[in-house]
Amino acid sequence: MTDGRATTPSLARVVIAEDEAIVRLDLKEILVSAGYEVVGETGRGDEAVQLVEEHKPDLAILDVKMPGMDGLRAAREITSRHQVVVLLLTAFSQRDLIEEARDSGVAAYLIKPFQSRELLPAITDVLAKARQEWAIEAEQSGGGAEDKIATRRVVDEAKQILMDRDDLPETEAFGFIQRTAMQTRARMRDVAQQVVDGTLTP
Ligand SMILES: [Mg+2]
Incomplete structure (x- = not known):
């Protein structure tokens, strides 16, 4: 621009x-x-x-x-x-x-x-915090409130794992999820699920 x-x-x-x-x-x-x-x-x-x-x-x-x-x-x-x-x-x-x-x-x-x-x-x-919330809302814009809650829950869980296990600060933990989702054209929700499942690490 x-x-x-x-x-x-x-x-x-x-x-x-x-x-x-x-x-x-x-x-x-x-x-x-x-x-x-x-x-x-x-x-x-x-x-x-x-x-x-x-x-x-x-x-x-x-x-x-x-x-x-x-x-x-x-x-x-x-x-x-x-x-x-x-x-x-x-x-x-x-x-x-x-x-x-x-x-x-x-x-x-x-x-x-x-x-x-x-x-x-x-x-x-x-x-x-607001940018994380907006990103989740944007991803779930076609879905209902339940989708948003489910997405937020798995993203929060993944973030916690990245913070505890990989020592990432909170914003970087979210940044990793968001960036990976963009790069792989996946939803943040699915990327977060992979982190929770242990199939994806930074
Ligand atoms: Mg005044």
Whole structure:
């Protein structure tokens, strides 16, 4: 695809919504220097919903308290319509919102003020989990809920074997299953079954 973007692919495309300009700037700098592409930024919740609609990012980082629309409602609107990971930024005094955040489709939250050493691993983690989930959903797009559950179960079992027996980190364990499936034009479910059966090793 030639769309004028940098030739090195970014780790993920991100929309950020935070009404404190200094925090937003800080967030952007941390993300960009870590290799993420910030495709949109705003200090308003309603604009965050529009930016996600427009740019279809992988990740949206939303503050809770913002003008226009609060971050929880924005998260609900965003996750009901798009395949996007939402990370919520909350103040310490808002930790009672955590339950509500889960119900709003929020993948993880960070309490402000956050450090880049907390933010970056949290992002890596939620993106990796979401990408695994999306890959399983894509494979099972023609199937029903039972197929998805069965696939997730065997993929999880295979992942555990690859982690315990072969010492692979979780993302690499999943990567092995996904890559092998692509290379052999097989389903991840069948590749995972071979790992479980002991007929396939990295
Ligand atoms: Mg705020």
